[in-house]
Amino acid sequence: MLCNKETLKELFKKDEAIKYLKPIRGTPPYWQSSQKDIFAMIRQLGVPTFFCSFSSADFRWSEIVNTILKQQGDMRNTENMTWDEKCKVLCSNPVTAARMFNNRFNTFLKDVIMSEAEPIGKIIDYFYRVEFQQRGSPHTHCLFWVENAPKYGEDDNEEVMSFIDKYVTCEIPDEKVDKELHDIVMAVHQHSKNHSKTCKKKGTVCRFNFPRPPSTKTFISEPSKPDKDTKKDEKVAKEILSGLWKVIKEHENENLDVSEIFNKSGLTQESFEKYFRFITNRNTVVLKREPNEIYTNQYNPHLLRAWNANMDIQYILDAFSCVVYIISYISKSERELGLLLQQTKNEAEEGNLNAQQTMKKIGTSYLHHREVSAQEAVFRVTGLRLRECSRKVEFIPVGENPCRMSIPLKRP
Incomplete structure (x- = not known):
């Protein structure tokens, strides 16, 4: 062979x-x-x-x-x-x-x-x-x-x-x-409220999803099944939940509990769970959390x-x-090393190196880099x-x- x-x-x-x-x-x-x-x-x-x-x-x-x-x-x-x-x-x-x-x-x-x-x-x-x-x-x-x-x-x-x-x-x-x-x-x-460079690696504000939403109980959010009205419902859900975050920020120094925050946002636990389903793309555990614990x-x-x-x-x-x-x-x-080895292998192929020379080049590349x-x-x-x-x-x-x-x- x-x-x-x-x-x-x-x-x-x-x-x-x-x-x-x-x-x-x-x-x-x-x-x-x-x-x-x-x-x-x-x-x-x-x-x-x-x-x-x-x-x-x-x-x-x-x-x-x-x-x-x-x-x-x-x-x-x-x-x-x-x-x-x-x-x-x-x-x-x-x-x-x-x-x-x-x-x-x-x-x-x-x-x-x-x-x-x-x-x-x-x-x-x-x-x-x-x-x-x-x-x-x-x-x-x-x-x-x-x-x-x-x-x-x-x-x-x-x-x-x-x-x-x-x-x-x-x-x-x-x-x-x-x-x-x-x-x-x-x-x-x-979690830091200022978010580090690590948080923004994937082009998001925080890839660890902080701050996380408050909830009166732990529940499992299952994405809603797509239909013709899904995009419309998703838009409405994002607007309502955006309003929730606005209320949390406005009252962050008042030590309000979850129920009070929901009341000021026009939400209940049931409606919050309903709207949250439209913004998730996979099954997610949402833990019981008070407003002062959104960064915990x-x-x-x-x-x-x-x-x-x-x-x-x-x-x-x-x-x-x-x-x-x-x-x-x-x-x-x-990953970076894998890309390096792949590039080394490609360069060896372009240089028409034999099997022994290619393996030696790849091994040297790994040990040196x-x-x-x-x-x-x-x-x-x-x-x-x-x-x-x-x-x-x-x-x-x-x-x-x-x-x-x-x-x-x-x-x-």
């Missing part, structure tokens, strides 16, 4: 020729393999229950900076250090920072999420991937399968919404009742208190949203896991003519 020019051409055309990069962790073929593992889990186990993200908070977790200072014999108190000074300490020892995050998350997963306390239900299976933000710190994206969790489309909607309310909230805790959780929510779970991201109180950093938790409504959105996000290959943060480099060099799941996936070829390629048993 490798001696046949036409076969080689097909291999390059289908990206089969860069599969030799799969063992190198972090490459596009590596994450493509992980994506197939998740598909296999979904086929066998069904749609996951929760999608969660857990971010790093290097400076909130004072033990990281304190440990590095102790290693260096530095007796400074972190409480008296400036942000710049803490940055320098953190950058001076990315190995300790990366290993402590890895240990913290693994302990958190084992002793909190999967504990007998069952903060988000009894976890029977999971998958997680470690990703690195632009500033270089790690964060994890996880899928969790919960035992006996109600499934959207199979169980009653009221049962699903009751399940969501049990484990997910966006409430700002009363400072007098629970000051610790209140302080964490206000510090790490408030959803969380689980027990997990947030233990993790003490930004987190996200979402109930997965159906297989379509799971596969198309969540799976492509949680196991996304590095892949940018990694210091902590990601630590994860790779020290063998810390970039992904893990509760099941081992084994591929079994069952086609009529499965092709098997192997190294010759002995040289001719």
